[in-house]
Amino acid sequence: GNSVTQMEGPVTLSEEAFLTINCTYTATGYPSLFWYVQYPGEGLQLLLKATKADDKGSNKGFEATYRKETTSFHLEKGSVQVSDSAVYFCALGDYGQNFVFGPGTRLSVLP
Amino acid sequence: EPEVTQTPSHQVTQMGQEVILRCVPISNHLYFYWYRQILGQKVEFLVSFYNNEISEKSEIFDDQFSVERPDGSNFTLKIRSTKLEDSAMYFCASSLAGGPGTDTQYFGPGTRLTVL
Numbered sequence: 503g504n505s506v507t508q509m510e511g512p513v514t515l516s517e518e519a520f521l522t523i524n525c526t527y528t529a530t531g532y533p534s535l536f537w538y539v540q541y542p543g544e545g546l547q548l549l550l551k552a553t554k555a556d557d558k559g560s561n562k563g564f565e566a567t568y569r570k571e572t573t574s575f576h577l578e579k580g581s582v583q584v585s586d587s588a589v590y591f592c593a594l595g596d597y598g599q600n601f602v603f604g605p606g607t608r609l610s611v612l613p
Numbered sequence: 614e615p616e617v618t619q620t621p622s623h624q625v626t627q628m629g630q631e632v633i634l635r636c637v638p639i640s641n642h643l644y645f646y647w648y649r650q651i652l653g654q655k656v657e658f659l660v661s662f663y664n665n666e667i668s669e670k671s672e673i674f675d676d677q678f679s680v681e682r683p684d685g686s687n688f689t690l691k692i693r694s695t696k697l698e699d700s701a702m703y704f705c706a707s708s709l710a711g712g713p714g715t716d717t718q719y720f721g722p723g724t725r726l727t728v729l
Contacts, residue, residue, distance in 0.1 A: 534716055545704060545722035546656070591656060595716045600646065600669055601706075603656040 504529045508592045508604035515582055515611050523577040523607045525566075525592035533596040535559075535568050535575040540589045540606070549577075549590070582611045615639045617721035619705050625727045626695055634690045634724045636705030645688045646706040646718060647680065649673070656704065662688065695728045702726075 508525040515521060527535065537549040537559070550559030555570035564579045575592060592604040618637045626632050638645050647659040660670040662680055679691045688707075692699055702725050706718040 536717070538720070546706075546720040548717060548719065551717055593656075595718065600658045600661050601648075601718055602658070603648075605655045 504533065504594055504596055504602045506592050506594050506602050506604035508590075509607055510605050512608040512610060515609070517584055517611055517613055518581045519611075521577070521579040521582045521586075521609070523590055523592075523609070525575045525577065525604060527573050527575065527592075527594050529573075529594055529596055531596045533594045535566070536593040536595065536601075537564070537566055537575070537577050538591045538593055538603075540591065542588070546591065582609070584611045584613050587611045617705055617707055617719050619703075619721035619724050621724060622722065623725045623727070625729065628697055628728055629694050632692050632695055632726060634692075634703050634705075634726070636688045636690070636721055637686050638688055638705065638707030639719055640686070642707035642709050642719075644668075644708045644710065644716075644718075645680075645682070646708075647690045648704045648706065648720075649701040650704065650723075651701045659690070659703075692726075695726075697728050700726055700728045 505528045534553045536551045538546040539549045540546050550561040552559040552568035555568055558567045566575050566577045587610050589606045589608045591606045594602045620635045645662040648656050650656045658671050660674045661668045677693045681689050702723045704723045705721040708716050708718045
């Protein structure tokens with residue numbers, strides 16, 4: 503079946519540091535890939551998505567590129583802020599099937 | 614911007630009691646979902662619902678659970694006899710459709726269920 507693996511963290515960075523959170527997936531079909539963010543005490547918010555190979559999703563300075571050859575969808579941001587502190591979930595949605603989430607990566611950004 | 618809403622935000626119940634968690638999906642969406650997240654753990658799929666019937670359910674979604682769309686706007690999750698291990702955050706989600714490009718799921722803020 504489908505699965506998502508991501509670095510579990512926690513990841514602690516200083517403000518303005520470069521962020522990478524790795525995500526790899528296993529899927530039988532041609533999934534869409536997503537990053538969701540969960541701020542403390544809140545629900546899941548869609549951060550970005552990509553629906554096919556080589557697509558790049560971007561939002562709020564975050565980017566992720568759908569790499570079919572490496573089955574990856576790594577999340578990157580060039581300069582993190584304290585307000586980016588949250589848990590980040592990589593997720594996979596395959597046609598006709600339901601979302602599979604990675605375990606989440608907790609990011610803490612220190613001023 | 615349209616959003617998924619859930620009520621209540623927090624529900625406390627005694628073990629063995631029935632609870633109903635309510636969700637209002639985005640109005641033109643056709644697919645509805647429930648997920649749960651036990652504190653500090655991953656988000657787990659429970660059930661998906663389309664065209665007034667369950668389209669898929671996980672092993673977690675046993676006979677204690679049921680879902681319903683009682684009217685044109687609400688989508689409910691009922692737990693018939695709650696257990697301690699049902700304590701979790703329950704998220705409702707909806708998507709326009711189920712296929713590529715239209716399958717983005719939008720999540721509600723969640724209901725935190727505490728079973729004592």
